[in-house]
Amino acid sequence: MVxxxxxLTAGRAPxxxxxxxxxxxxxxxxxxxxxxxxxxxxLPVALPDGPHTLLAAVWLLSLLMLVxxxxxxxxxxxxxxxxxxxxxxxxxxxxFYGCLSMALLAVGGGALTAGHxxxxxxxxVALDTVLYTAGTATGLWAAVAVxxxxxxxxxxxxxQASPVWLLPLVAPMVSAALGPLxxxxxxxxxxxxxxxxxxxxxxxxxxxxxxxxxxxxLGRLITSGPLPLALTPTLFLVLGPLGQSTTAVGSIANAAxxxxxxxxxHGLAVFSVLYGVPVMGFALMWLALSVAHLVRARRRGMGFxxxxxxxxxxVGTCVTGAAAxxxxxxxxxxxxxxxxxxxxxxxAWLAAASGTVRGLLSxxxxxxxxxxxxxxxxxTGRTTSDHAR
Numbered sequence: 001m002v003x004x005x006x007x008l009t010a011g012r013a014p015x016x017x018x019x020x021x022x023x024x025x026x027x028x029x030x031x032x033x034x035x036x037x038x039x040x041x042x043l044p045v046a047l048p049d050g051p052h053t054l055l056a057a058v059w060l061l062s063l064l065m066l067v068x069x070x071x072x073x074x075x076x077x078x079x080x081x082x083x084x085x086x087x088x089x090x091x092x093x094x095x096f097y098g099c100l101s102m103a104l105l106a107v108g109g110g111a112l113t114a115g116h117x118x119x120x121x122x123x124x125v126a127l128d129t130v131l132y133t134a135g136t137a138t139g140l141w142a143a144v145a146v147x148x149x150x151x152x153x154x155x156x157x158x159x160q161a162s163p164v165w166l167l168p169l170v171a172p173m174v175s176a177a178l179g180p181l182x183x184x185x186x187x188x189x190x191x192x193x194x195x196x197x198x199x200x201x202x203x204x205x206x207x208x209x210x211x212x213x214x215x216x217x218l219g220r221l222i223t224s225g226p227l228p229l230a231l232t233p234t235l236f237l238v239l240g241p242l243g244q245s246t247t248a249v250g251s252i253a254n255a256a257x258x259x260x261x262x263x264x265x266h267g268l269a270v271f272s273v274l275y276g277v278p279v280m281g282f283a284l285m286w287l288a289l290s291v292a293h294l295v296r297a298r299r300r301g302m303g304f305x306x307x308x309x310x311x312x313x314x315v316g317t318c319v320t321g322a323a324a325x326x327x328x329x330x331x332x333x334x335x336x337x338x339x340x341x342x343x344x345x346x347x348a349w350l351a352a353a354s355g356t357v358r359g360l361l362s363x364x365x366x367x368x369x370x371x372x373x374x375x376x377x378x379x380t381g382r383t384t385s386d387h388a389r
Contacts, residue, residue, distance in 0.1 A: 017071045018366055020080045021128050023087055025306055026069055027099035032312025034062035035107035036349050037114035039319040039342055044326040044335050048219035052117070059107070059114035066107050073100075091154040096170035098142045102313070105171075106134030109178035125185045132175070132182060139171030143209065161220035163225070163237040163310075165213055170241045175199065177248035177320070179233075180255035187346060192259045196252060203248045210241040232297035235290040236311040242283040243317030246276040250324025269328065280337075283318055304355035307367065311348040319345055 038061030040051065047055075076085050087093040108131025112123040119127065143189035146168040150156060179199040181364075186192045217238065221227070227235065253272040256265035294311075326332070359365035 019076045020083055022072055022076050023093055024073070024096040024099055025093070025309075026073075027066075027096070027103040028306065029307035029352070030062050030065045030069060030103040031099060031106050032309045032349055033065060034059060034103070034110050035313045035316025035319075036345060037062065038106065038110045039258050039316040039323075039345060040322045041049045041113045042320045043338055043342060044323050045339065055114045056118050059110040060118070062107050062110065063115075064230060066103055069103070076306070084317060086162065088149065089153055091150060091160065092162070092164070093168045094149055094154070095145050095162075095164045097146060098139065098171040101135045101139030101142055101171040102167075102174050104131045104138065105174045105178050106313070109134045109181060111330040125182070128182060132178060135198055136172075136179075139168075139175055140202075142168035143172055145206065147209075158216070159220060159224045161216045161235045162231065164231075165215050165217065166210060166237055166241060169209040169213060170203040170206055170244060173210075173241055173244045173248055176203040176206065177244050177317075180251040183255040183259060188323050193290065196255055196259050199248065199252055203245060203252070206241060208247055210245075214238065214241075224297065226293060229297045229300060230305045231307055232293050232302060233305075233307045233310045235293055236287075236314045238286050239283055239290070239314035239318055242286065243314060243319070243321040246279050246321030247317055247324050248284075249275050250321070250328060253328065254324075254344050273328050274323065276321060276328075280318070280321055280325060281288040283321070287315075287318070306322055306356070307350040308348075308355055312345060315341060315345045315348060 037055045040047075040055040040058075090096075108128040111119060111127040111131070115127075116124045150165075176199040179195055179202075183192050183195055186195060221235075226232070249268070249272040253265070253268040256268045259265070260268075290311075319338050319341045322334050322341060326334040326338060356365065
């Protein structure tokens with residue numbers, strides 16, 4: 001059934017008409033752009049001033065994108081509340097509300113890394129505090145609200161399982177990975193220890209929720225075949241909880257000395273390696289699988305869609321995860337891996353960003369859903385093989 005959007009009222013502002021079909025999935029572009037800046041600063045290699053300035057500029061771009069999208073989404077909720085509610089009740093769109101949390105967190109964390117030299121310590125800490133608090137609260141809400149809607153309001157078949165389902169569950173893991181950046185800026189004692197252990201708790205929340213959801217995604221892929229062509233890039237989303245959890249345990253271990261008892265700090269440092277190395281191994285396997293599916297989809301005619309942004313931020317988390325392992329093991333293999341993954345991240349970002357700009361200029365990305373094609377007349381209908389092609 002095709003849903004026809006109601007006509008715009010005469011009093012509605014023209015600018016609001018353009019955001020009717022602006023969904024929460026657009027926050028993925030902010031996440032991917034911020035990842036290019038923050039992952040670049042995390043690389044365990046010495047960078048000259050030029051690249052540092054470029055990384056700061058990319059982070060600033062993500063901040064501007066975030067402000068623009070927050071304003072546009074506010075208009076969306078004010079003028080198109082029916083469409084906003086429809087997104088929440090759509091099992092394909094509701095999980096993207098996790099992207100709002102991760103966009104806030106990614107830009108906030110970037111203020112203390114890529115944007116620190118431009119902002120200064122006081123402004124960077126203030127900005128990150130605001131965005132981290134808002135992003136964490138939003139992420140914890142999404143981690144509960146979206147699965148609740150999926151179980152109570154949505155009607156989902158096992159064959160509809162998608163990597164997109166992981167988005168609200170991985171948001172608390174982003175908080176776990178970026179929270180330790182704020183620990184040194186809190187008063188010594190319980191405030192620092194509370195935030196650090198809260199990050200560890202959010203690590204566990206996200207990890208166990210992901211372990212419950214991931215078998216559904218892999219099972220759907222094995223039993224029902226490849227994802228639709230346009231959704232193929234979402235396979236990279238599985239890398240998010242893998243790379244981000246590796247980053248989280250490394251960041252928590254880095255912040256632990258002097259905050260928790262020495263025995264705990266030592267245990268966290270050991271755990272960061274014993275956990276991170278095997279998880280990174282699985283992430284590399286999934287990366288290879290995702291690339292193979294992506295090549296297949298491109299050969300079968302996959303065009304650009306906003307799902308391409310799914311191959312940016314998750315790869316960025318693997319960059320920071322490999323960088324954390326480099327610092328905890330001093331192995332050049334992880335150093336080389338982080339650089340190679342960063343090159344892949346930049347290539348994915350360039351592809352997604354150029355496609356988005358073209359789509360915005362043409363108006364296709366913000367256009368409403370196309371009407372269903374008319375039923376073919378007898379004797380001219382397509383066969384199953386025609387659709388497969």
